[in-house]
Amino acid sequence: MSQFQVVLRCFFISLSLLSWFPVALGAANSLIQIKDFGLNPTNVTFYLYVPSKLQAKPPILVNPHWCHGDASDCFKGTQLATLADTYGYLMIFPDSPNTADKCWDVSSNATLTHNGGGDSLGIVSMVKYTLAKYNADPTRVFSMGTSSGAMMTNVLLGSYPDIFAAGSAWAGVAFGCFAGNGYDVWSNACATGTINRTGSEWKAIVEAADPGYSGFRPKMQVFHGTADTTLNPQNLQEEIKEWTAVLELPSTPVKTLVDYYEKGWTTYIYGDSFQATSAAGVTHNIQTNETVVLDWFDLTCSGSKCYSRPS
Numbered sequence: 001m002s003q004f005q006v007v008l009r010c011f012f013i014s015l016s017l018l019s020w021f022p023v024a025l026g027a028a029n030s031l032i033q034i035k036d037f038g039l040n041p042t043n044v045t046f047y048l049y050v051p052s053k054l055q056a057k058p059p060i061l062v063n064p065h066w067c068h069g070d071a072s073d074c075f076k077g078t079q080l081a082t083l084a085d086t087y088g089y090l091m092i093f094p095d096s097p098n099t100a101d102k103c104w105d106v107s108s109n110a111t112l113t114h115n116g117g118g119d120s121l122g123i124v125s126m127v128k129y130t131l132a133k134y135n136a137d138p139t140r141v142f143s144m145g146t147s148s149g150a151m152m153t154n155v156l157l158g159s160y161p162d163i164f165a166a167g168s169a170w171a172g173v174a175f176g177c178f179a180g181n182g183y184d185v186w187s188n189a190c191a192t193g194t195i196n197r198t199g200s201e202w203k204a205i206v207e208a209a210d211p212g213y214s215g216f217r218p219k220m221q222v223f224h225g226t227a228d229t230t231l232n233p234q235n236l237q238e239e240i241k242e243w244t245a246v247l248e249l250p251s252t253p254v255k256t257l258v259d260y261y262e263k264g265w266t267t268y269i270y271g272d273s274f275q276a277t278s279a280a281g282v283t284h285n286i287q288t289n290e291t292v293v294l295d296w297f298d299l300t301c302s303g304s305k306c307y308s309r310p311s
């Protein structure tokens with residue numbers, strides 16, 4: 001395929017995706033880079049998306065990229081920034097300092113510890129900077145991501161339960177599943193699905209990230225394709241055991257929705273604060289459904305009645 005054909009093909013693929021949304025093609029503004037935003041021991045780069053029309057007290061959506069991708073790929077890879085133009089929320093696109101594979105540090109003790117350092121601390125500093133600078137809503141801070149971005153979403157919710165209101169993790173792994181082997185180390189055991197822990201074991205791992213924390217815990221939704229050969233689908237089961245234990249929900253679903261959110265997807269509801277979707281036949285390349293993410297975070301809402309963490 002020539003480069004022109006590729007461009008044309010991407011254009012038509014984008015068009016077909018876009019037909020779901022009554023918005024223009026692509027985000028209206030560009031990413032801006034922000035320097036000197038606070039503690040950032042691993043030098044994560046900070047890109048911010050600011051729509052022209054912001055809500056009065058805008059929510060913040062953090063969107064960490066996947067491995068071998070960067071902030072710009074992530075910005076262009078879904079319609080979330082385009083939808084920010086419509087709904088007036090801010091988006092943080094952190095960029096991994098790890099030039100070797102651009103995967104997030106989801107393994108170091110530092111990143112898995114509240115205020116311990118690692119990439120997670122740099123990302124949280126971006127959130128704090130944005131809250132102050134844009135008078136954003138501290139009760140409406142969210143994280144979503146795919147693959148390494150989903151793994152980082154699990155890490156952010158576990159290490160910083162005081163910051164986030166909710167997460168949405170697409171094809172990731174449980175908080176702590178990659179733990180224990182230094183900065184940004186790949187865990188074959190976790191990726192291949194041989195790590196199998198009980199809910200109470202996972203709960204202890206999450207609670208050790210921020211010992212003594214007893215406040216509100218963010219709600220979470222997780223997705224995984226059954227044909228994922230990069231991160232074995234067992235990881236969905238581990239996320240389920242982990243977050244149902246942490247959120248003190250039943251370990252079996254209270255409701256099972258077939259062909260939801262999409263045909264071939266089965267969504268297991270464990271309560272208002274956790275749900276898991278298994279996508280039949282879907283590989284690691286699971287496509288973000290922006291409508292689902294916006295609904296979960298209630299990002300189409302503005303005013304005082306929107307989903308938020310207690311202030």
Ligand SMILES: *[C@@H]1O[C@H](CO)[C@@H](O)[C@H](O)[C@H]1NC(C)=O
Pocket residue numbers: 041042043
């Ligand atoms: C981060 O950047 C600072 C300033 O350039 C440098 O001194 C420090 O060594 C860097 N840290 C890492 C982990 O690369």
Ligand SMILES: *[C@@H]1O[C@H](CO)[C@@H](O)[C@H](O)[C@H]1NC(C)=O
Pocket residue numbers: 109180
């Ligand atoms: C990280 O934590 C593990 C498990 O608690 C411990 O064995 C290891 O020594 C720690 N590593 C560092 C560098 O602190």
Ligand SMILES: *[C@@H]1O[C@H](CO)[C@@H](O)[C@H](O)[C@H]1NC(C)=O
Pocket residue numbers: 196197234
């Ligand atoms: C995980 O462990 C549980 C309890 O020991 C066991 O019932 C289950 O079969 C294991 N699952 C896998 C995939 O190894």
Ligand SMILES: *[C@@H]1O[C@H](CO)[C@@H](O)[C@H](O)[C@H]1NC(C)=O
Pocket residue numbers: 261262289290291292
């Ligand atoms: C995204 O999810 C919504 C809500 O379940 C559904 O109506 C829509 O068809 C999905 N989009 C795609 C592209 O499948």
